[in-house]
Amino acid sequence: MTTDLDGLAERLRAFARARDWEQFHTPKNLAMALAGEVGELVAELQWLTPDESRDPGPETLSRITAELGDVTAYLVRLADVLGVDLVAAAHAKLDAGERRYDPARYRGSARKAPHLPPDAF
């Protein structure tokens, strides 16, 4: 995976600056834009079975990839505006998840553990 998040953040910053769109790029507005793009991503997968979604075929995968690109762009822009380190924030949540979900106890039980989902990865 390409991993230059700083380079992407810088390009998004220049994109907004060149169009004088920084005024619209508040965290509130960017979170809405992110939600809109995630909605488009979800729509691409809504009628597929879970198994079909693993191997959606080239056309659907190409549309999914485009939506993932939009989601990533808004997420990185939002984090940049707020000064948040996304990868560090994810590792912090994973630290908590590893403490909370003992592998032996939760083995294969994602579906049965009530409310395991939201923060469990």
Add this chain to the structure above:
Amino acid sequence: MTTDLDGLAERLRAFARARDWEQFHTPKNLAMALAGEVGELVAELQWLTPDESRDPGPETLSRITAELGDVTAYLVRLADVLGVDLVAAAHAKLDAGERRYDPARYRGSARKAPHLPPDAF
């Protein structure tokens, strides 16, 4: 920004493997988990004005950072399962955005251009 997305993807892979949760991590399910986390992120910002959201104070920022961590974790896990390069996908969309939105013509006009939003960054 920490930029080791491969390291994060690998840690998420190991996390799922250790708990036998790979069976639940279909793209369909992960897209839903991503939508759930983005919903929590949006909820943190819903009653703030756009200006307030730029400087939400330490407590709210800490909750927002935690949600951004969850969003990033599910996004990277989803991309990893599908074999998609998130940063490359974002750059591809930015390429298109730069061609589509001439800086001179769209300067300061995010709000006026109908339907500019969804793919415009």
Add this chain to the structure above:
Amino acid sequence: MTTDLDGLAERLRAFARARDWEQFHTPKNLAMALAGEVGELVAELQWLTPDESRDPGPETLSRITAELGDVTAYLVRLADVLGVDLVAAAHAKLDAGERRYDPARYRGSARKAPHLPPDAF
């Protein structure tokens, strides 16, 4: 189904008025609140298979029902603030859907028809 949407809208109006929360109930903010609640609803279903989701058991169904209540409350409040008739708006989209998706042609093909989803019901 109870169908007094006007009574629900009126109760929500009184609830907001009694707390002086009308100032926060802009369409923008309410749409974000709606997105947050839909995120919680989606999270309840994310690890279930489609078949399991048809019969989720009493505990999960009770949590889903609570989320559907939140979603309905924010949707009706948003429509009330904007002066939109939700049921009429849905019928208008169904009129279009019936014209667009000839039953003979689209029979059983939701998954195959590319981009059929978003507006197809």
Add this chain to the structure above:
Amino acid sequence: MTTDLDGLAERLRAFARARDWEQFHTPKNLAMALAGEVGELVAELQWLTPDESRDPGPETLSRITAELGDVTAYLVRLADVLGVDLVAAAHAKLDAGERRYDPARYRGSARKAPHLPPDAF
């Protein structure tokens, strides 16, 4: 507001039956479709200020109304498939909200009360 939710549910049922789409209309899939439509609704409002969103002008209002129609259709279809009474569920959450948020204490304070949002209306 038109309030015949049963009539709408019945029309959606017939629409799905005529196309043999009942097989795709699991609660899981319908919740995803709902999330997709809410994403489109949020996208219509993302660059507007809260004040602008109160009076978005005829063109934007017409697009918002169409999205509200889609959201309503999928919400009613989802509730119908699960056997949930949406209006009763909303009233139950309002009962809880009225007990939880004493008008005198929470007057005008939506923004200050931490985590008031999600279930507060």
